[in-house]
C-alpha cells in the first residue's frame with residue numbers, strides 16, 4: 001500500500017483576506033490558483049514545512065496558526081491539509097519567487113473570482129469562514 005504524503009497548504013490570512021497563488025508549473029497545473037505550500041518532508045512537522053515552503057516560495061516569514069479540519073485528496077499519493085497562517089511582524093510582503101507567477105489577496109466576496117485548482121475548491125470553502133471575523137469588507 002502506498003504511503004500518503006501530506007501537502008500542506010497555507011490559508012495565509014491578513015486583514016480578512018486570503019492569499020491565493022497562481023501556479024506557473026507544471027503545465028497541467030499552470031494558470032490555476034492554489035494555497036501556497038508544498039510537501040511535508042520525512043520527519044518534518046507540518047507547521048515547519050509550511051513555514052519553510054512559504055519562505056522559499058514567497059520570501060515571507062510566516063507562522064502556522066491552526067489546522068483546518070479535513071483532508072483533501074490530490075494526485076496519489078498526495079493529500080492536502082490546510083493550516084491557517086499569518087505573516088510575522090516585520091516579514092517582507094509575499095512575492096511570487098518560485099512555483100507561482102501571480103499572487104492575489106482575496107476578500108470573502110472575491111474568493112471565487114480566480115480559477116482555483118479543482119482539488120483546492122473544497123479546501124478553500126473550508127477556509128472561508130476563517131476570513132469572516134477579521135474582515136472589515138465582509
Ligand SMILES: Nc1nc2c([nH]c(=O)n2[C@H]2C[C@H](O)[C@@H](COP(=O)(O)OP(=O)(O)OP(=O)(O)O)O2)c(=O)[nH]1
Pocket residue numbers: 007008009029034035036037038039040053074075078080099117119120
Ligand atoms: N502547494 C500546493 N500544492 C498543491 C495544492 N493543490 C494541489 O493539487 N497541489 C499539488 C501540486 C503538486 O503536485 C503538489 C505539491 O507540490 P509543490 O510543488 O507545491 O510542493 P514542493 O514545493 O514540496 O515540491 P517539489 O518541487 O519540492 O517537488 O500538490 C495546493 O493548494 N498547494
